[in-house]
Amino acid sequence: MGASPSTTETARGGRGARERILRAAEELFYTRGIHATGVAALTQAAHVSPRTFYVHFPSKNALVEEYLRRFESEKPIPAEAELERADLSPAQRLLAIFAPLRGGSTELIRGCPFHNAVIEGAGELPEVARLAQRHKQAFRDRLVATAAEAGATDPETLGRQLAVIFEGANALAASCNDAQVFTDARQAAEALLKVALSASPGR
Template identity: 80%
Template sequence: MGTPESAVQAAHGGRGARARILRAAAELFYTRGIHATGVAALMKAAHVSPRTFYVHFPTKNALVEEYLRRFETDTPLAAETALERGDLSPAQRLLALFDPMEGDSSALYRGCPFHNAVVEGAGEFPEVAQLAQLHKQAFRDRLVTTATEAGAANPETLGRQLAVIFEGAHALAASCNDTQVFTDARQAAKVLLDAALPTAR
């Protein structure tokens, strides 16, 4: 355990300020929304002063961009990690993307943070929109690659179609706060996979 002095330092700025700001952003941007979360709320949650905040992030937009970039490096989106599972075959990984969501079913479901950031930005944040486009394209590319590994006759088409079902399911689940939509999405994905992949998988 740290000393009382180090605990006070952590609570009021000190070391790890950047990490605390990013943790606060991850929590507040996702649960409350980007526009609804002001810089004052971020500073309060991260226990940093205005000076410390702006040393690390000159603008709120800079923080939004870093918040999204971390999903590419440190904290991959849980909904997409099925594609990396080594215990499943390629076909099983594609279907596992649509497995029921784990966790508290009563918790607010906010959907994809990239999608949310673009919608909230409404064209005002081109850098954020570009980050989202790159992420979505990379995800589609991974679907196509996995479909190729699974033996699909037309992996490009299958990958794009699965992306539509996946993205649509997450958007609908967020709009209605109802993760039961993934049950229907999984059934639709299975129909596609059964039609597109060899019978012996």
């Protein structure tokens, strides 16, 4: 999920401190987990002092929230961004979200950052849960809209079913550290899409 912030050769504090903190969060929260990453690790990776950290973020929870918001604006989740590709047909975009993972075979599969954050929050981070719900609903809406573009007779049902396959694949792949899950998920999505489109008038 981006380059490691530990490689940034920058003096502690100074201009760009907020961005370095966010980059550290992006790297460490995703690879190590939120609870396993303390403020000390974040400040060390970002090359800032604890005082500078709290100038920009009043708490670690506030940083977690901003970390998630960046996936909605500046750094979209790669698989979900496939739905925006102009070089693919709507049906192809629906299948592209199930593409095999990029990176080496030894890379640990971490799954969806929103899902991970909600699980780690265990009901104690309501704003994180709200952000995740908003993101997941927006993703389902995009699937439904793309299904309608593809010509599905019931795009609402198809979109929601594809969301279940996608989210389930992400969770299972992360739990088992098994990239094969995405190949299986794509085959299931292809079968579902074929049925949904063959039922459309004129097909």
